[in-house]
Amino acid sequence: xxxxxxxxxxxxxxxxxxxxxxxxxxxxxxxxxxxxxxxxxxxxxxxxxxxxxxxxxxxxxxxxxxxxxxxxxxxxxxxxxxxxxxxxxxxxxxxxxxxxxxxxxxxxxxxxxxxxxxxxxxxxxxxxxxxxxxxxxxxxxxxxxxxxxxxxxxxxxxxxxxxxxxxxxxxxxxxxxxxxxxxxxxxxxxxxxxxxxxxxxxxxxxxxxxxxxxxxxxxxxxxxxxxxxxxxxxx
Numbered sequence: 001x002x003x004x005x006x007x008x009x010x011x012x013x014x015x016x017x018x019x020x021x022x023x024x025x026x027x028x029x030x031x032x033x034x035x036x037x038x039x040x041x042x043x044x045x046x047x048x049x050x051x052x053x054x055x056x057x058x059x060x061x062x063x064x065x066x067x068x069x070x071x072x073x074x075x076x077x078x079x080x081x082x083x084x085x086x087x088x089x090x091x092x093x094x095x096x097x098x099x100x101x102x103x104x105x106x107x108x109x110x111x112x113x114x115x116x117x118x119x120x121x122x123x124x125x126x127x128x129x130x131x132x133x134x135x136x137x138x139x140x141x142x143x144x145x146x147x148x149x150x151x152x153x154x155x156x157x158x159x160x161x162x163x164x165x166x167x168x169x170x171x172x173x174x175x176x177x178x179x180x181x182x183x184x185x186x187x188x189x190x191x192x193x194x195x196x197x198x199x200x201x202x203x204x205x206x207x208x209x210x211x212x213x214x215x216x217x218x219x220x221x222x223x224x225x226x227x228x229x230x231x232x233x234x235x
Contacts, residue, residue: 026048026049026054027047027048027049028041028046028048028049031049031054031057031061032058032061033057033061033082033083033086034089034090036089036125036126037085037086037122037123037125037126039125040121040122040123040124040125041078041082041122044121046078049075049078050074050075050078050079051070051074051234052068052070052074052075052076052079052232052234053075053078053082055232056068056076056079056080056083056232057079057082057083059230059232060079060080060083060084060087060206060208061083061086063087064206064228064229064230065206065207065208065226065227065228065229065230066080066207066208066209066226066229066230066231066232067209067222067226067230067231067232068080068208068209068211068232068233069210069211069212069213069214069231069232069233070210070212070232070233070234071212071234072181072212074234076180076210077114077115077180078118078122079210080104080178080180080208080210081118081119081123082122084102084152084176084178085119085122085123085128087175087176088101088102088126088128088151088152088175089123089126089128091175097148097149098129098149098150098151099170099172099173100150100151100152100153100169100171100173100174101151101152101173101174101175101176102152102153102174102175102176102177103152103153103154103155103174103176103177103178103197103201104152104153104155104178104180105155105156105157105177105180105185105194105197106154106156106180106181106185107156107157107181107184107185107190108134108156108184109134109135109136109156111180111181112132112133112134112154112155112156113132113134115132115180116130116132116154119152119154128151128152129148129149129150129151129152130150130151130152130153130154131145131146131150131152131153131154132153132154132155133145133153133154133155133156133159133160133163134155134156134159135158135159135162139163142159142163143163143168146163146168146169153169157185157190157193157194157196157197158193160197161193161196161197164197164200169200171200171201171202172202174201174202174205175205175206176205176206176207176208177198177201177205177206177207177208177225178208178209178210179194179207179208179209179210179221179225180210181210181211181212182210182211182218182221183211183212183213183214183215183217183218184212186215186217186218186221191217191221198225207225207226207227207229209221209222209225209226214233
């Protein structure tokens with residue numbers, strides 16, 4: 001196990017020094033994931049978790065709010081998708097229309113599609129339903145998917161609010177809200193849309209925020225929407 005020291009500003013503004021552990025010999029088996037997820041990971045050829053996965057997954061499994069700061073391409077999607085899938089599987093509901101229990105908000109259709117693909121890949125042995133909605137395409141196929149019922153919804157802000165305005169999206173059963181690429185969403189001018197989406201979410205929820213950078217706008221989002229979060233920052 002290699003360990004490095006990193007100094008950075010926490011939410012309180014006070015400088016702090018944290019041990020950032022970079023596992024070199026850890027495995028997905030050591031993170032507390034269930035066998036169907038471990039099987040899916042093995043089938044994808046993944047042998048060891050990346051640093052963001054190794055440090056974030058236990059916090060998410062424990063139900064904590066999380067602020068994850070790491071560059072794109074470091075494995076952030078699996079860091080939240082794997083523990084969310086486990087939570088939803090272990091708390092599976094009975095028969096009937098499936099309510100939306102997880103919402104992932106992301107800035108672009110490309111990212112939304114990639115995240116949906118990751119959820120479907122990692123969760124292929126669990127039987128959960130995942131859907132993705134974004135702008136630039138027709139509304140009707142997305143309306144039909146929402147009417148059927150899904151467990152996980154990945155959405156861009158504009159299309160989410162469009163369909164929510166048609167009363168097609170009910171978040172009353174939501175358990176986990178994920179803001180992915182928060183800095184990029186702010187750069188694209190989605191601050192007000194993020195607030196409108198968050199207002200539709202139940203207050204009793206787990207919130208996860210991931211960002212490649214930590215500008216003032218992201219810090220304000222974290223202070224507004226996260227409750228006593230665990231903070232994972234990669235050097």
